[in-house]
Amino acid sequence: MSKKTTIKVLYTSDVHGNAMPILYGTNEPTNLGLAKYASIVKAVRNKNENVLVLDNGDLIQGTPLMTHYVKEHTDKENPMVGILNRIGVEAGVIGNHEFNFGKEVLHDAINSSSYPWLSANLVNEHGEPYFGKPYITKRFPNGPKVAIVGVTTHYIPNWESPSHIAGIKFKDALTTLKQWVEFIREEEQPDVLIAMYHGGIERDMETGEPTEVLTGENQGYAMCQEIEGIDILLTGHQHRILTGEINGVLVAQPGNNCIMYGDIDIELESSDGKWYVTHKNAEIIPVGDVQADQEILDYMTEIEESTQKWLDQPIGEIKGDMTINDPFEARVFKHAFVQFVQDVQLDASAAPISVTALLNNESKGFGSVVTMRDIVSNYMYPNTLVVLALTGKDIKLALEKNAEYFVLDEDGTITVNPTYIRPKPQHYNYDMWEGINYTINVSKPFGSRVEEISYQGKPLEESNTYHVVMNNYRATGGGNYDMFKNKPVIQEIQKDMVELISAYFEKHKIVTAQVNPNFIVKA
Known part of the structure; x- marks a missing residue:
């Protein structure tokens, strides 16, 4: 007798330091930020058995909060990481803006994370992943096995200060992802393979026509066309809002600043002891006017008060x-x-x-x-x-x-x-x-x-x-x-x-x- 189950994936990308539901330029309240998103994650977990929460990079830079943190409070836990730890994120990806404050701030963020940061194509001089794991797997109780692999746009050396990326080699994201997908499919034999890519879609998803100069900065379309074995490709970097399919691969991108988030449902059915994906669907949903999570607000009190005092000088x-x-x-x-x-x-x-x-x-x-x-x-x-x-x-x-x-x-x-x-x-x-x-x-x-x-x-x-x-x-x-x-x-x-x-x-x-x-x- 076959069984059925659904895995729900929630993901953010390009949060850019937006923890609190305010606009720092005016201090006006607004519907964005991880404090609101935390409430959404809790509500989803209360209603669903199999939930996977992910972040797709460009997390730690982008607001006065994080500028102030780096200038005055690096002796404390990185607040963006602290929030994701409390939310219970399963994995993150290295984004290009992660390097903006230098390697020490990034290493501190990674070391204080309770979740792994994945980036298979950023390697050391020996060709090994520089930031640890290239992928993880998760087996849901009495259910399917999911593999999550992460890559980062290799275009970063065109933007970043050399001292911030010293010792890191940026391999082609497409080529590296293809190698790891083949390896994961053979060695891990997952029922679902999710690729997280801090990069975007370089072509129109329907026509295949280029939507930008094809520099290699964004390779999402080519990944779907040229790599066999990806079920879902989570993208970012471009700050676009999109969902769709390319060559049978479900693709999503949830904008930026945690104004919206990705909500993906993967329906599976078991047969002969193996799970098969029967349906995939992605939505990009605004965080909206949901109440911010009180635990996160309490956690942020000290750094937020310090930031506001600094800003008003x-x-x-x-x-x-x-x-x-x-x-x-x-x-x-x-x-x-x-x-x-x-x-x-x-x-x-x-x-x-x-x-x-x-x-x-x-x-x-x-x-x-x-x-x-x-x-x-x-x-x-x-x-x-x-x-x-x-x-x-x-x-x-x-x-x-x-x-x-x-x-x-x-x-x-x-x-x-x-x-x-x-x-x-x-x-x-x-x-x-x-x-x-x-x-x-x-x-x-x-x-x-x-x-x-x-x-x-x-x-x-x-x-x-x-x-x-x-x-x-x-x-x-x-x-x-x-x-x-x-x-x-x-x-x-x-x-x-x-x-x-x-x-x-x-x-x-x-x-x-x-x-x-x-x-x-x-x-």
Whole structure:
């Protein structure tokens, strides 16, 4: 007589430090975060016998809470890990942002976890998984055996500071996953194989048409097409919300910031002593207005109070207007807040040329009184600065890359290139430059849009070398700025931008909002 059972998988991805159900920029309550998710997990476990709870990476970075933790409280347990320990997560995956605070913070997080962090393709010099287990198995009581294998996008060396990833080799995620799936199927003979991939889907799931430049950063579609033996592929990294099937593999991605979570049901039936998958279904569900779990809130009390006190510290004053009302206009026309960031970078590095970006469309700039909350809300990444030696040709190539951010709509009006919005917003990959003058003509074709580049009143010389300061993400070629890869490093500034902005206000208690109109974007 056959038996039937159902396994329910709950998973998060790209939580990015969101523990509490608030927006730190305004302190307004909102429906996101692990404290709410914990209540959902408890309710699901009360109703279901076979539940598997997983996290797909980019857990420990992304909010002022975690910035403050790293600056002041690393003697204590990493709060994101502490919450997942209390939730009872079975396994996690290493995400690319796990490296942002350096290896020591990451190792501390892993060592304090009651669950394994899986990443089969991040290996040491001997080819062994650097962070321990590449996969785990779980046998449900009187039921099926499930194997979970994890891999991470191998594109991380294109973004991360070399010191943060020293000693780690990043093997191709697709190739490595294929090898491990074959091994697990043969050696473990699981009834269900779940692949967790901190990476995304590079093609339209129905048509197979590329949805991005195929760099190898995201390989989820190819994994489904080229690897036999995967039942479910849990993805992330792109911050997309999707479910579907590719070549019979159930695929999901639950967005970011723990606004939503993945809920997967796997129905099985036993025959001849073996379990067979009969049906698979995935939903992406908002955490919604569920009450936050009191145990988690109590656990977070001390670090949260410390974070709020830190955020409310006044740091400096602004004379004039440095608020951002329209992020698109702040990219087309030089904005006082962007000018301020450039001035901070130039001051910290003494370089003559600076590159920065308005990091997202939620940045509001600064009001008349600036607090730490304002700084971390506008500069949410723990970037450090690097000064590179670039040729004029490198600069010209980078400016042409920037110019691809714009297109003309049907009316001939300048607007944002849709590829910078979908499948993932990438406004942070449009840079603005300081120390040179230039014009972008959007009516011209890609690759020939930049006009009249000058430096100190003279035309930029392609063969000359110039010192340029930028954040560490861009300096390693992040955002497909290949012209910056492997260029001579003149200086590395180890303090992150939050520290550098704070230090700038210590030197200049009152900063005047001003603009050097050194670039033009025209149709």
